[in-house]
Amino acid sequence: MNWALRKSLWVYHVNTGACNNCDIEVLELLTPKYDIERFGMILVGTPRHADVLAVTGACTRQAQPKLQEVYRQTPKPCVVMAIGSCAGAQGIFTEAYHMGAGVDTAIRAVDPNAIIAYVPGCPPKPEAMIAAAVKAMELIKTL
């Protein structure tokens, strides 16, 4: 069964206050050059269909409860990919007045055992995201 999950990761893209640059890089994954459908990954329209939450952005105070709600609505097992320096450690926005707790802290507050893959970069290259997805698959193997 882990095999099926590894071979068919459906991705839902959550923006928690990104500058839109990371989002464009996420869309890049669908283009002919990178084509993540090779690995069975597709973008889906609702968290209830998703196995991977591709979170971009620094997780603002406004976005934090929504991110947690989205995580609750995602059927488990699921993987969170924190894409970009913002999602990883709030990047250049650390200590800004409007910041929430940060993506990983916000999600750990809901589920302490959540699987979180960090993809550093501002914005990260699509290759880096694919590498993170592969690492997440390796992690799923051990579930």
Add this chain to the structure above:
Amino acid sequence: MGVFTIIATYIAAAIGTLVIGLAFKWFDRKVTAMVQWRKGPPWYQPVADVLKLLYKETLLPSTARRTGFLFAPAVGLAATALAAAILWSALLRPESGFVGDIIVIVYLLMLPPIMTIFGAIASGSPHAAVGASREMKLILSYELPLILALLVGVIHSGWSLQPWRSAAGVTPLYSISGVIAMLVAIVAMQAKLGQVPFDAAEAECEIMSGVYVEYSGTPLAIIYLGRAMLLAVMPLLLITVLWGGLVATPLGIAAFIGKYVLLVVLVTLIRNTNPRLRIDQAMKFFWMGVAPLGIAAVVLAVLGANWAIKWL
């Protein structure tokens, strides 16, 4: 036929159609990828998708009416499987006893979309409600042209409600009305399958997969299977009624497979080369454009049948 035979036929046809449907699902995605100059998913992709969905958690929205929400996909799947069983037994053993006629098939194929609406409304989500209302309008628009197109097949077989029986030697497609009916039926098939340009009910980026928004885990897997099956059943219906069915010779079987694949490729290509229509545009398209064409085809077919003009 004994009860046991009937049940065995039903199960065999359901499983067979399921396999074909999943294969077509992959084929559809592969052709899409080729159109977009990508590599596309591996051949086992639909199987992996279904297994994964079966294994995942099933979430129930707090606003949902649980029974309706969970049963609707299963009823839709069962109805599709029954339609598939009738069609296959009509194709493979046209002379066997009662296998149901075209009215039963039209009725059964009406059920999956209605069950989609039912489940969507039972989920209590506003996105699903928008999707459900669109799906309803879509049914109202494409169902009449589809029935008109099938009626042409019925007329060509001499007003038989089991056109595959008396159709020996008559292929409605090889006549003017048949060609028009086929075009109408292909467009209606596209809408029935919920493919672009008629996928307003599940518009992904707009209302978040619309009618399916609240489904996850096992029910979503059942929906996936049902849609795969429908992808296998609709071309089968068109071939059976309008395009000569299955002739049990090596050449006939090859031709049958060719027609089958051709229709599926057509669905894929239409979906890849068109933008999504707004629901009012879709309705206008069906009521003002496709339905009159269907009526014209029926009139031509009746004239042809009355004066025994083969090519009309």
